[in-house]
Amino acid sequence: MVIVSPSLLAANFAILKDEVKRIDAAGADMLHLDIMDGHFVPNLTFGVPIVKDLRPLTNLPFDAHLMVKNPDMYLEPLAVAGVDIITVHVEAALHLHRTLQSIKERGLKAGVALNPATPLCFLEHIYSELDLILIMSVNPGFGGQQFIPESVAKIKTLRRHLKNMNMAPAIAVDGGINLETAPKVIAAGANIIVAGSAIFGAKDAKKMITALRG
Ligand code: DX5
C-alpha cells in the first residue's frame, strides 16, 4: 500500500485551514510539513505556531520535514505542537544518532532525509534507529522543481539494502513527484509519496491522490 503525503508548501497560505480540510477530504494519508529556516535552505516557510494551529483541524498524521540548520532546537516544540513524525536532514544534524534518539524519546517516529548528492552510506550505522528514510528527488528549498532521475536508482539500492538487512523503515520520496514520476519511484521501492504542486495544483485533488497511488 502506497501512502500519499501532500506537501502543504504548495497550498494557498492565505486559506490554510480550508486547504488542510480539502486535502484531508480528498483522501490524503498524512500531511507533509516543510519547515525551512532560510539557513539550511535558501527559503523560509512556517514554524511551530502554525503547526500548532493546524493540529486540531485534522486527524491526519503530521510529518515534519525539517530543512533547518539546528534541528535539535525544534524537537520539543514540534512534539508539543502535535507532530507524529520528525524527519531531519543527515547534512544538518551533527550528532545524528542523538537527534534520532531524542525524537523517539518523545514518543514520535524518527526519519532521516538525504539530499540528492548525499550517498546512502551515511545511514550505515543508524538504520536500526529509523522509522522513515526520505530520499530527496530535488534539492530542498522549493516546490515545483524537476525530478532528478538518479533518485530512482538510489531508491532501488536502498530497497535492496533494507531487504538484505531484513529491516522495514518506510522509504519516502520528495520532490517533483507527479503522474509520470510516481510509478517509477513506487516500482523502485518507495512506499510514501510526497507531492506538493501535483496535488494542490490539481483540478481534482481526490483523483490525483488516487492516481498517484498507482
Ligand atoms: C522541497 C520540499 C518538498 C516540496 C515538494 O524542499 O521538501 O516537500 O514541497 O514539492 P513538489 O511536489 O512541488 O516538488
Ligand code: ZN
Ligand atoms: Zn519536503
